[in-house]
Every structure is written in C-alpha cells, then in structure tokens.
Amino acid sequence: MGYYGWAPYVSVAKRRAKALKQMEKLKKKGVKVQPVQLSGRTIAVSFWGKGWCDHMESFSDYANRLPRGRSYVRNGSVCHLEIKGGQIDALVCGSELYNVAITITPLMATKWKSVKRTCSGSIGSLIDLLRGKLDRGVMEAVTDRKDGLFPLPGEMKFQCDCPDWAGMCKHVAAVLYGVGARLDVSPEMLFVLRGVNHEELVDVTAAITDAAKAGTSRRRIASSGIADVFGIEIAGAAEDPPAEPLVSPAMKPEPEKPVKPRTRTQTGHAPTRKVRSDAAGEKAKTVAKNPRADKAAVKGKTAREPLPFPEPLTGESIRAWRLALGESQAKFAARINVTGSTVSQWEKKGRAEVGMFPDTLALLRKAWKKYSAARGNV
Secondary structure, rough: OOHHHOOOOOOHHHHHHHHHHHHHHHHHHHOOOOOOOOOOOOOOOOOHHHHHHHHOOHHHHHHHHHHHHHHHHHHHEEEEEEEEEEEEEEEEEEEEEEEEEEEEEEOOOHHHHHHHHHOOOOOOOOOHHHHOOHHHHHHHHHOOOOOOOOOOOOHHHEEEEOOOHHHHHHHHHHHHHHHHHHHHHHOOOHHHHHOOHOOOOOOHHHHHHHHHHHHHHHHHHHHHOOHHHOOOOOOOOOOOOOOOOOOOOOOOOOOOOOOOOOOOOOOOOOOOOOOHHHHHHHHHHHHHHOOOHHHHHHOOOOOOOOOOOOOOOEEEHHHHHHHHHHHHHHHHHOOOOHHHHHHHHHHOOOOOOOOOOOOHHHHHHHHHHHHHHHHHHO
C-alpha cells in the first residue's frame, strides 16, 4: 500500500503484462474476452468512433479525467469491453483488475423520430450508414450535441470498484475511449446501446423501387443497346434480327439438303481446281497471321468508336450508365468516390441536368473513358 492509502504506482510494461495474464485467466473460465486493441496511438478513425470521442471531450466536466483515460486505453489496459442495450461492462487493469459499469439511458422517442425525419430519403443503404458515408445534413443531425445519437452527461451513470472517489475515474475514462475504438469496428453497437434500430434510418421504399426499375431497365438496355439510351449512333451497329415463331424443336421439320449434280467435262473427268493467283496467296498468308482482321473484313464490321460523354449530364443518363454496368448505387458510387445516397439524388433528377463539383465531374469523365474503352474491346 502506498502513501495516504493509495495503491503504489505500476509501470506501463508491468500493467500491460498483468492485463495479458488477467485475460488468459478469464478465457480459461469461459469468458468471451473482448479487449480494446489499438494499432497505434490513434484511438478512433471512423466517423462514428471519432464522433463519440469528440462528443465526450466537448463536456468541460470531463476535461480533467479524460487525458488519463486516453493513456490507459493506448497502453492496452482495457482488458474487456462489452456493449449491450443501455449498458457497458468492462474490465480495466490498473494496480489491480477493476470492474467498470456504465449505464446509459435509452434514446428518447422524440429525439429518434426527429433523427429519422431528418434522414428520411437521404440514406440509400446500411453500408453507407455504418461506414459514415452520409450527407452533411444527416451528419449534423446524428452528431448533434443535444439532439443527436450520442448520450448527454445526465444520461450516463458510472460505477468502478477502484478506491478513487471521483464520479469519473481514469478507468471509466478509459472505457469511454474504448467505446470509440469499438465503434470503429462495430458501428452498429451505438444503436444497440441507445436502444434503437439503425435499419429504420434507411429508405427501404426507395431501395425497393430502384430494384424494381432496375429489373426492367436492364432488359430494355440489353435489347436496344446503350446507343439508344444516350441518343447517339455507333458505327457498325447491326439491326436486331426478326423474331422467330415459337415452335418447339420437335415440331420443326428438318431442312432437306439439296444434292448438287457433279458436272464433268467433255473428257469425262471432274473439273480441275483453279490455281490461286499470287495476290490471293499473299492475302491468305495475311489472313493466317491476323485472323481477327480477316473476320472483321469478311463480316463487314468496323471497330467500335468510343462513346462520347453524355452532354448535358442528366439523372436518366447516369442511371442508364449504372444499369448498363449492372451495378448497385453503392458500387457505382465507389467508382467516383461519392456515397450511394449521392448517386440516388442524382438519379432522382430525371431528365434535369445534374450539377456537381469539378473534381467529381472529372472522376465521372475518367470512369466513362474506361467504360467506353472496355466496351470497344468487347
């Protein structure tokens, strides 16, 4: 025992070694240990993780205690952290192994309705939501200091069995930072903690409508071609063959093969084969070396010209391009470094021109160039 009843100081190396031993003991007892492990000194890097940490640091009441908690979580002293509905249970290794419990009040129904109202029609998929790829208005709504998803000081109660009499000890502070690190890996646990369903923020109706439209649009594009969608002409585009009557194979009569009579010369011998000229022989050699060129020459087809970038760029043209690729809004958005909800907003413009930043337009042109080149090689 140290001075004034306080436990003696334990170095970081000893505390880390003790934490590893404690975790091994818990594993042997059958406890599913969930330690907080950082890859470096940065505690949180994602939208949800950083938002949680910034929210906690915004309250002056916690200013004196949070720095000690940062050092503890960086040293790997949070041996176990489990997030449940309205409850955070943790084990923090200090001079001894301390039990920490944080109780959080569920999110008020009025706040949740307000958040859902703000996010209505702005979040296209669960992937965008959990990755934090949200519009500015949605970000401001979910991270609002008073009316957002993060808890207020009055909505949290702390318990720790260490001898520190303060309301928030360094072990509790370490656990709060550990929650931010955990949200980097499992952002959906924030919604579990606040007692709400994150799927309610996704515009399911719009997603179903898009999927239904995509089913018919793909068939239409496959039959008419990308040239009809964008209103341009492509060299070498052949017309669709006429539809054949629906007759089963068993009912189709086999065509009779005409028998060509073998002609003979006056001498009674079969006609001799004509000898190819030198020019024909050279052409045959060329064909053997480059069969693709001969194939195009025989069929009368020319190489496809690159598709011009659609001007003006409308919501319909973006949608047609995406459906021609057979991609979802999220996958198409990844090509140009935007969110799926942004692509959804573009497509909702319909025949109206879509306005965007020059950098985004440059990425779209670059993606179009690759698509046009790939289509020309088909």
